[in-house]
Amino acid sequence: xxxxxxxxxxxxxxxxxxxxxxxxxxxFEEVCSTDDHRDADDIYLSLKQREKAVSRAxxxxxxxxxxxxxxVSRIDIEDxxxxxxxxxxxxxxxxxxxxxxGNIVEFSDxxxxxREKRIAKSFDYTxxxxxxxxxxxxxxxxxx
Ligand SMILES: [Zn+2]
Ligand SMILES: [Zn+2]
Numbered sequence: 001x002x003x004x005x006x007x008x009x010x011x012x013x014x015x016x017x018x019x020x021x022x023x024x025x026x027x028f029e030e031v032c033s034t035d036d037h038r039d040a041d042d043i044y045l046s047l048k049q050r051e052k053a054v055s056r057a058x059x060x061x062x063x064x065x066x067x068x069x070x071x072v073s074r075i076d077i078e079d080x081x082x083x084x085x086x087x088x089x090x091x092x093x094x095x096x097x098x099x100x101x102g103n104i105v106e107f108s109d110x111x112x113x114x115r116e117k118r119i120a121k122s123f124d125y126t127x128x129x130x131x132x133x134x135x136x137x138x139x140x141x142x143x144x
Contacts, residue, residue: 005032005071005088012069023054027062031072037083037095037104075133077102094132100141 009028013020030047038046044059063084066072074082077097083104092113096105112132120127 009066009069009071012065016065018065023052023058024062026052026054027059028066028071031063031066031084032086032088035085037075037077037085039081039083041081043084073129075104075131077104077133078135094134096134096136098138098141099135100137100144103138103140105138 006025006028009025010020013024018024026047027043030043030050030052036042040060040063041056043063044054044056047054047059063072066086067074067084070087072084073087074084075095075097077083078099079102091108093106093108094112096107097103116127116130
């Protein structure tokens with residue numbers, strides 16, 4: 001499965017007339033290596049820690065490309081920075097976001113998904129994507 005995705009990414013690079021470079025592949029690999037929700041700087045720093053020489057600009061551009069081709073999705077936790085997560089072999093989920101510490105919890109609720117489909121159908125829409133983020137205080141932050 002991973003190889004198939006890597007192949008897909010290489011095809012995307014070629015279709016965008018971009019070279020398949022070790023740097024771009026490293027960004028792809030880094031993004032796919034965890035289920036965390038990270039901003040582009042986090043991804044850059046993690047690559048740096050692993051001693052991969054990838055420039056910040058390359059990280060940003062590659063992440064944009066991954067977004068364009070649905071390898072990643074991004075969520076807005078309303079602090080001015082997009083959080084990215086890879087979207088490979090991913091079962092659909094939604095997010096609970098703490099407005100104080102930025103903690104993100106994933107959840108999945110069949111009933112919500114069924115309702116969404118019904119709503120779309122009643123308005124004669126074919127869904128292509130959806131966003132559901134719930135904002136609040138996590139249990140650690142609530143008392144503060
Ligand atoms: Zn919190
Ligand atoms: Zn998520």
